[in-house]
C-alpha cells in the first residue's frame with residue numbers, strides 16, 4: 001500500500017507539472033486534471049488512481065460477455081483501473097472473489113450477484129472495508145446498497161407478456177421464469193403477469209407448466225419444455241421464455257416435435273442467436289437492453305462515487321431493507337417488424353451476422 005501511495009504521489013506530481021506547463025493535456029476532460037491541479041491541499045492518497053472492482057455472476061449469456069468488455073473499455077478510456085472476477089454461478093465463489101477484490105484495495109465495487117440474498121453478506125464485507133457498492137443489473141436483497149443500476153425489469157417482463165398476448169389469443173401455455181436466486185426473475189415475472197394473469201383468469205390461457213429455470217441454464221429449459229410437451233401430447237400453443245438462452249432450449253425441444261416456428265415464444269437479451277431465430281421465424285421476440293449503455297453508466301457512477309460525487313440515482317427500488325437509489329435504463333421489444341431498426345441500426349448487432357445462415 002505504502003509503495004502504491006508513493007507511486008501515486010509521484011504520478012500526481014507529474015500530472016501537476018504537465019498541466020501547469022501545458023494546460024489540460026490529453027482529451028480527458030473528466031475534470032480530474034482540474035481537481036488534481038487546483039488544490040495544494042489534496043492528499044496523495046486521495047488522488048491515487050481510482051480502482052474499481054467488478055464481480056460478475058457468469059459469462060454464460062452473450063450479454064455478460066458484452067457487459068465485461070464494455071466496462072473494461074470504459075474504465076480504460078476514463079483512465080481508471082479495473083479488476084474483474086467471474087463467479088461462474090457460484091455464490092460462495094463470488095463471495096471469496098469479492099474478498100479478494102477488497103484486499104486489492106478497490107475504491108468501489110460493481111457487483112452483479114449470482115444470488116440476490118446470499119450476496120447481502122458480501123456487500124456488508126465491502127461496506128465494512130469502506131467500499132461503496134453498485135448492484136449491477138441485479139439487485140442485492142436485504143441489506144444496504146449504495147446504488148442499483150439496471151434496466152426497468154418489470155417493464156421487460158411486461159414487454160414479454162404483452163407480445164405473447166398479442167400473438168396468442170387462446171391456448172395452453174408454458175410459463176417459465178428465470179433463476180430463483182435472481183431478483184430480476186421475480187421482476188420479469190411480475191411484469192409478464194400483468195398481461196398473462198387476466199388471460200388466465202378469463203380462461204383463455206391454461207398454464208400447463210409454470211416453473212423457474214435454475215441458473216437460467218438453456219439445458220434446464222430444454223428439459224422442462226420436453227416434459228411439458230410429453231405430458232400434454234404436444235398440445236402447447238405458447239411459451240413465455242424469460243430470456244434468449246432459455247428460449248433457445250425450449251425451441252430445441254419444440255423443433256424435435258416439428259413445432260418450432262408454430263408456437264409463439266418470447267425471449268430477452270438480443271443475443272445474436274436469438275436475432276437469427278427471429279429472422280428465421282422460430283423465436284417470436286426478444287428484448288433489447290443496451291448493455292453498452294449500462295456498462296458505461298456503471299463505470300461513470302463508480303468514478304463519481306470514488307470521488308465522493310453524486311452518481312445521480314434519482315429513482316428508488318425497494319430491496320426488503322431499504323429504498324435503494326437507482327438508475328434504470330429503458331428496454332425495447334424486438335420482433336421481426338423492427339429488428340433491423342433496433343438491433344442493426346443501433347450497431348448492437350451486425351446485419352451480415354444476423355442474416356447469415
Ligand code: GAL
Pocket residue numbers: 058061063137138178182184185216243268269
Ligand atoms: C438476468 C439478466 C438477463 C439474463 C439473465 C441470465 O439477471 O437481467 O439479461 O441474461 O440474468 O444471465
